[in-house]
Amino acid sequence: MRRRRRERGIPMITSTLLILLTNVAPASTPAAPTPARLAATTCAERPIQDGEKPDKREEIKELLSVLKGHAGKRGKEDQEAIEVIDTLNIEFENCGAKDRKDIVKGLSLCLKQKRQASKEGVFDNKLFIAAAVALGNMGPESAKPLISWIGHKTHRKDVPLQRWLILSLGQTQTKAAVEPLIDLLSHQKAGIQAAAAEALGGLQGLEQKKRKDVFNSLLKVITALKGRVDGDVNDTIARERYDVIKAPMITALQILSGHDERNPDDWQRWWNKNKKKDWDKDA
Secondary structure (H helix, E strand, O other), X not given: OEOOOOOOOOOOOOHXXXXXXXXXXXXXXXXXXXXXXXXXXXXXHOOOOOOOOOOOOHHHHHHHHHHHHHHOOOOOOHHHHHHHHHHHHHHHHHOOHHHHHHHHHHHHHHOOXXXXXXXXXXXXXXXXXXXXXXXXXXXXXXXXXXXXXXXXXXXXOOHHHHHHHHHHHHXXXXXXXXXXXXXXXXXXXXXXXXXXXXXXHOOOOXXXXXXHHHHHHHHHHHHHHHHHHHHOOOOHHHHHHHHHXXXXXXXXXXXXHOEOOOOHHHHHHHHHHHOOOOOOOOO
């Protein structure tokens, strides 16, 4: 069944979503005029003319300095650091090349901070997740640092953070994201495989040949795993993995192709008939 390609993928993360990552103080509590707020106010008051990309701004330099100070307080000021990240996330689009580079570097440095997990093994990762989410909006500049943090020994055990790093890499919409994401389709953890599939589904803007390569990589993984499940009903490990990755992989196949199937076997038959056709002709 043919349908128009849906403009789907990972949604742009806004400041509202960054705020939702943390516990915000009640509205009745007045906020103190911190250096970050003062710098943010200065940024907001400066009108941006059409086509203008102001660069090397003192306001951005100040915000990054404040961010570094908050982030270095071993978690005591992570809420304040996230507020600065929120402001930088908003400002990024209207920044010149030097400021954009510095903002990406500053957010990436947040991931170098040390935070202790609780006795129950719960990660104190709200600062890291906020940085990862914001970096997803900062492509193509942020693609390289995101790739470097995916699977990094410092954070590889933190699966929720790894998921956000992977999704943000897909959000950058860069060609550099393709191969690292495809490599993650064979990851030992099903949750990481699923995140990689979801991120690849967000790359519908790729030129058609590359999009077909991504499609084929996804299809090979899901059909192989389904073959294991069908071949041995007692293979509970394969069944559990398949249950985790099926939905994001099917969704990614739908987005990349503009076609709708729900079963890997049906997808394989469709691919055999349509892999050489122009998928965009009737889109």
